[in-house]
Amino acid sequence: MSARTFTAIGTRPVRHDGLDKVTGRANFGADITVPGMIFGAVLRSPHAHARLVSIDTTAAEAMAGVKAVLTRDDIPETFAKVVMGEAGTIGLHDMGDNALARTKVLYQGHAVAAVAATSLDIAQRAADRIKVVYEVLPAACTLDQALAPNAPILHEGLRTKGKATSDADGPTNVAMRIEMRRGDIDQGFGEADIIVEDEFRTPMVHQGYIEPHACVARYGEDGQVVIWTSTQGHFMVRDSCAGILGLDPAKIKVVATEIGGGFGGKISVYLEPLAAALSRKAHRPVKMVMTRGEVFRASGPTSGTTIRMKIGAKRDGTLVAASTTMYYEAGAYPGSPAGGGAMCCFASYRIPNFSIEAYDVVVNRPRVAAYRAPGAPAAAFATESVVDEIARRLGMDPLELRLKNAVTEGDRAPYGPTYGPIGLREVIETARRHPHWQAPLGPNQGRGVACGFWFNAGMASSAIVILHGDGSAAVVTGNPDIGGTRAAQALMVSEELGIPVDRIRPSVADTDSIGYADVTGGSRVCYATGMAVIQAAQDVRDQLRQRAATIWGVDLSQVGWENGQAVALDGAPAQTPLTLAELADKMASTGGPVVGRATVSPPMAGPGFAVNICDLEVDKETGCSRVVRYTAIQDVGKAIHPSFVEGQMQGGAAQGIGWALNEEYVYASDGTLQNASFLDYRMPVASDLPPIETVLVEVANPLHPYGVRGVGEVPIVPPLGAVANALRDATGVRFTELPLSPPRVLARLSKD
């Protein structure tokens, strides 16, 4: 536990943006309207894989109301680079090609052309009049198809990075092979008393953010561009648009609107470069909003996977060896989270001998985007299912087996470094003590548990704290607020300066008005941006000490700060303490406005771990499963605003339960997506779920002044395994392929 005693941190004030959100006043991407605005629409490929032979825009351009038509001829091929969060410096070539296809379309929904017109209806009808001649190519829409001998090749120039042998130098759909080994795998399995092995499959799923991608771009006659957009990182949007369009970033300002969910799916650009390029041609601001069908077909999903998992244990439950081979769909371009899966799959357990192989495989499906703990949920589904099966076969309590093998400080992570202070053991012990673990089950019910791990990023952030003359303050950062981070930042300023949290106004500034910030992702904002906020508030505090020294006519070294006021230190002439409000009132006469600032670029926050307990009830006549009780327990380091931390845990559990039970991209054999709507893509709604109970465990992260770890991604890692293990408990059948939808469960139960 963190030793420090807090006053504001850990309280639960009403969030500053709450009323606007619940009353509908908050402005999201599609709410932005500017004078003279026209509307953009995108023509998308009907084919999963085809060569673009020709694009004839004559008929579209002739329509009344059409102001601009955009094709590949309007956007040069780019080889520019941009910093993209945890992925580091990445090439923009594929992102640009994904925004508007150049030579081939690589999935159904791939953008081919765009139109701007005086109404959305005209834009859509004009897009339909664009004549595209396709040379349809055989498609590789699944992992099996993409990996088969003589598979259709998506990118002729693609070669495998990190391949095992040098005898396969021809074109391939395997973009990367990652390998990690430790110990002697053969000897390890030789020492095992029990070995469990199986193959697990998870489908491609979407993040399911409620707000679709939406933006407005205005390209001025002077070359100055303003983009309003719903994004997880407006600096990324600025730099990506500059690179894709060949513009000077200095001439682009990006304003982040309120954001209705991202989960990793909004750290890339889709519409923004098109809207800016259309505006350049039309000389009018252009608004673009994806339909839900476009969101499903052309943005976001995370990888479907096939994972072979094998783990060996001694009779007493000690894990001695593990091996896995993992295949992750990247969608149309390289960049699946195979690396995340590889690093996470054995991160919870001390296993002396292991072998991990992971493959990044391109397929004719949408380019995948990050999705909460990218790569980890599918990996944990496989690992936790096998660990559960080992416990069953050994007759051991599944939590006891996990505790016996749990990593702790000083253990070496499978990806190399040694763990610092981590809370997995505390989390498992908390789960064992929780009433849920001992509660009786009803008929046709089963209980499952699973562990989860995620890294939690650091990266670059900036913050400004502005003191007002009346003793109130503003805190400004460059990170779009997705999970309540503005309220958390106000709490941090309140903690440092003693200003009531409702007298602190937190906001997210545009790219002209605050220092650079990496994306809101990697569970990093409360940790890294929070660190910048704390330092900026401390900068204000130190400036106020100087102002007090000026007023008292003493040296700065003789002025301290206690309980929100400047005090004379021992040895200095006695003075009545000056409150922050008194010092704020005298700002003009003591040197002018007080503005604190800080920038940071810390390392990763230190990992977070969670355990979930799931009770599932199965209707064996229909195959329908229902979660009847669910408890999420997580090491959060230090909860700044506990309600929002609990919300992250509940949201992650809900998304994970949906992934486990119902969600999947359903494709026809020709590579066309069959369920691109919320009607047919079944996400859980409130009535599908019980209240998600949460337990916050606080093992302080030594890298942060309050002990904060990231909390946003860990919660989605355990649910897939917890739900599947509960179904195994309820039915006696081990399911290895998600989703555990009624038809799949019924078919298997009928068969067995």
Place this chain on the structure above:
Amino acid sequence: MAVVYFPSGMTRYTDGVDQLHIEAPRVRELLQEVLARYPDLAVMLESMTVAVDGQVYHHPDYVPLTSTSEVHLVPRIAGGSTALRS
């Protein structure tokens, strides 16, 4: 001298060597020396970041090293971002 560990998937580029002791003041110089010895590693390094003594850095170039530093090469979290092509 700091010791840098290569994940097993990278040892095909290092003639099978899985760890190397290098005298270097910072990560930048250490990686320069690694690449001087194994230039084929460049294609893999662009997809990796670096952990020094347990801390994973996103921008590791100027992280100082000591004589006992342990350096691990760690895959970056892609999550859908397009890796740089060589």
